[in-house]
Amino acid sequence: MKKTKSFCDKNLISNVENYIKNGNLENMKLMLITKKINREYKDKKGNSLLHLGIFAKQYNICRYLVENEICNINEENIWNMTPLEQAIHLKTYTNDEELTKIICLLQENKAYYKFNVDSEQIIYGKRTEYYQKLKFIL
Numbered sequence: 518m519k520k521t522k523s524f525c526d527k528n529l530i531s532n533v534e535n536y537i538k539n540g541n542l543e544n545m546k547l548m549l550i551t552k553k554i555n556r557e558y559k560d561k562k563g564n565s566l567l568h569l570g571i572f573a574k575q576y577n578i579c580r581y582l583v584e585n586e587i588c589n590i591n592e593e594n595i596w597n598m599t600p601l602e603q604a605i606h607l608k609t610y611t612n613d614e615e616l617t618k619i620i621c622l623l624q625e626n627k628a629y630y631k632f633n634v635d636s637e638q639i640i641y642g643k644r645t646e647y648y649q650k651l652k653f654i655l
Contacts, residue, residue: 533558540575549587556587561604563594571604574615576622583626589642601628 533554536545543618545566548554559565567588571577582588591599598606601623608616 519619526537534560534569537569537575538573540578542577542581546581562596565589565592565594565600566620566623567600567647568594568598568603569594571600571607571616571619572605573609574613574619577616579619581620583622590623590626599628599630601630605630 534549535541536548549556554566556566560569564572566589567579567582567590570582584591588600590601592602593599601620604616604620604623607613608620623649
């Protein structure tokens with residue numbers, strides 16, 4: 518059986534992560550368009566490009582990834598956190614306006630959020646009651 522080649526080399530990974538961290542949308546787009554980085558890229562912790570954009574609090578990067586359907590909006594990392602859950606988690610520790618915008622963007626695009634009630638997992642999608650539950654964070 519043939520081994521599949523890695524998505525990209527370490528320098529390219531480092532570059533795209535730096536572009537996201539610094540909000541360099543044009544260079545990140547170029548790497549995706551030229552296929553130097555795979556749109557399904559995940560780091561060692563299972564974070565997608567969208568997760569990385571959220572960690573960096575880069576609304577424009579996240580908007581591009583979501584609106585162009587570059588990443589699965591409900592992809593989970595190794596902690597089983599979707600991008601929306603990650604954004605909400607970060608928002609609880611910081612009052613950052615970019616995170617508020619990212620949360621709204623994700624919610625408007627049918628991202629979901631899981632939580633447990635009496636040991637039963639509930640998944641909320643794009644619904645009015647979902648927004649009501651998140652309003653206290655925003």
